[in-house]
């Protein structure tokens with residue numbers, strides 16, 4: 488269960504609301520509809536942050552679709568308490584029809600699970616079929632949130648970030664090294680991803696109370712940093 492749903496009055500949920508506002512206003516010229524959530528390495532909180540973002544956007548009345556694009560280690564279905572079953576890969580290889588894999592998980596929140604784990608995830612995510620699918624889905628949803636594998640070990644997230652309107656980098660408090668974030672950022676910029684900011688996940692409440700939520704500009708670019716305390 489996501490903190491934004493379970494504890495909507497918590498500081499963490501408030502931080503996510505602040506993040507929601509920042510996502511909405513982050514790109515005036517190019518509104519964010521497809522958003523990639525990624526990070527440098529495994530276990531920094533990508534799926535947790537992506538699920539909370541999907542929830543908080545849908546709580547504002549938007550029609551939101553979350554897609555599990557981590558075809559190597561799908562987990563989004565666990566967080567939403569549904570089975571993986573047929574999903575993204577099955578549609579892309581032509582074994583399932585798109586409508587049948589879109590699962591309704593809340594009033595205006597929908598999910599496409601990863602589906603059958605394929606031998607060639609990068610090829611599938613980098614395909615023209617994936618690009619066409621995102622374009623087709625963008626007609627029916629206000630936001631499409633893509634959960635992805637980490638950037639440093641595999642190219643999957645880069646392939647998606649190149650297609651999406653915006654990308655957020657999740658940074659795990661006291662774990663992710665600055666060098667890794669820089670490397671991740673550079674790789675994303677190399678594929679011309681629109682990196683709209685970083686999310687600091689799992690930071691200490693006692694230290695960060697007075698700073699919770701958005702807290703400033705990120706280097707010379709226009710990305711923002713956001714702090715999230717609990718999942």
Ligand SMILES: Nc1ncnc2c1ncn2[C@@H]1O[C@H](COP(=O)(O)OP(=O)(O)OP(=O)(O)O)[C@@H](O)[C@H]1O
Nearest residue numbers: 528529530531532533534535536688689716717718
């Ligand atoms: N802010 C948080 N507070 C407490 N636990 C958290 C927080 N964020 C994530 N977690 C927990 O940390 C673990 C890893 O989180 P998550 O699966 O979201 O990371 P991930 O980056 O998607 O991992 P992977 O790279 O394996 O896909 C999970 O058990 C999750 O519940």
Ligand SMILES: [Mg+2]
Nearest residue numbers: 533534557562
């Ligand atoms: Mg994950």
